[in-house]
Amino acid sequence: MAENMQHSGMAGMANGAHPAPTPSTPSTPSTQPMAPARPAPDVMTKCPNCREIIVTKELEKNLRVCPRCGHHFRLTADERIALVLDEGSFQEMSADLMTEDPLHFVSRSKPYPTYAAEYRAETGLNEGVVYGRGAIEGLPLVLVVMDFRFIGGSMGTVVGEKITRAIELAAKERIPLVVCSASGGARMQEGALSLMQMAKTSAALARLAEAGVPYISVLTDPTTGGVAASFAFLGDVMLAEPGALIGFAGPRVIEQAIHQRLPKDTNTSEFLLAHGMIDGITHRRELRSTLARLLRLYQQAATLA
Numbered sequence: 538m539a540e541n542m543q544h545s546g547m548a549g550m551a552n553g554a555h556p557a558p559t560p561s562t563p564s565t566p567s568t569q570p571m572a573p574a575r576p577a578p579d580v581m582t583k584c585p586n587c588r589e590i591i592v593t594k595e596l597e598k599n600l601r602v603c604p605r606c607g608h609h610f611r612l613t614a615d616e617r618i619a620l621v622l623d624e625g626s627f628q629e630m631s632a633d634l635m636t637e638d639p640l641h642f643v644s645r646s647k648p649y650p651t652y653a654a655e656y657r658a659e660t661g662l663n664e665g666v667v668y669g670r671g672a673i674e675g676l677p678l679v680l681v682v683m684d685f686r687f688i689g690g691s692m693g694t695v696v697g698e699k700i701t702r703a704i705e706l707a708a709k710e711r712i713p714l715v716v717c718s719a720s721g722g723a724r725m726q727e728g729a730l731s732l733m734q735m736a737k738t739s740a741a742l743a744r745l746a747e748a749g750v751p752y753i754s755v756l757t758d759p760t761t762g763g764v765a766a767s768f769a770f771l772g773d774v775m776l777a778e779p780g781a782l783i784g785f786a787g788p789r790v791i792e793q794a795i796h797q798r799l800p801k802d803t804n805t806s807e808f809l810l811a812h813g814m815i816d817g818i819t820h821r822r823e824l825r826s827t828l829a830r831l832l833r834l835y836q837q838a839a840t841l842a
């Protein structure tokens with residue numbers, strides 16, 4: 538099955554699916570300004586953790602996990618869906634929803650609609666989240682996947698609306714909800730309307746809980762800000778990928794606020810697990826099988842009830 542996943546879903550993403558610069562290869566100031574020998578990002582990829590230079594195709598085959606140190610590179614929504622779901626089972630919903638510009642916001646000297654249009658062209662997505670019906674090992678679920686490439690996976694009104702629709706679909710049809718988060722938080726360009734999505738998604742999840750339908754939250758790198766402070770942390774089961782940056786505020790902001798140095802690994806999956814904030818850390822190779830096991834448990838419980 539794992540082999541299948543690698544070849545069916547992940548193969549098509551080798552080129553173009555991760556536009557330069559890959560989010561997980563942030564500016565590394567260690568190199569000189571000009572680097573003519575630097576490998577092209579679509580052929581070779583440098584691991585930001587161990588600095589290993591990896592043939593990108595090998596990285597794709599390894600589910601975008603560094604073969605040397607296990608660093609989990611970020612996935613696009615398409616890659617995540619291919620990784621998790623049965624092949625061909627995904628039925629995307631509300632794909633045509635696009636953001637409005639309620640505040641007439643101008644960002645980086647560009648009107649917000651222009652800015653958003655550029656991200657649409659770059660990512661091939663209409664927004665920072667994708668959801669729909671799907672199946673894992675034949676078990677039905679509603680899957681929500683955020684894509685960090687689209688304005689940092691930020692949650693504006695459309696992201697909030699799509700996530701709420703997904704939750705309501707799960708409640709109505711009584712099928713489990715799985716949300717894979719990857720977000721920098723609320724979308725500044727939509728101001729307070731973005732913040733309202735925190736309440737909206739949380740309220741919908743409360744109704745899902747009342748309906749007795751399970752919600753599995755998968756935290757991936759990064760899950761921060763208003764997303765961490767709302768639906769991402771409300772899962773009945775909380776999973777995270779290894780080494781993910783997770784938390785409301787980043788370590789530097791916290792240090793500035795409390796005037797103390799933080800432990801080295803604060804805001805990582807491992808730190809959260811050690812402190813009881815999440816239930817488990819799941820290697821990407823085992824994510825699909827772990828979700829299948831959880832869905833099967835629910836199905837058995839639902840049958841007995």
Ligand SMILES: [Zn+2]
Pocket residue numbers: 584585586587588589603604605606607608
């Ligand atoms: Zn590495």
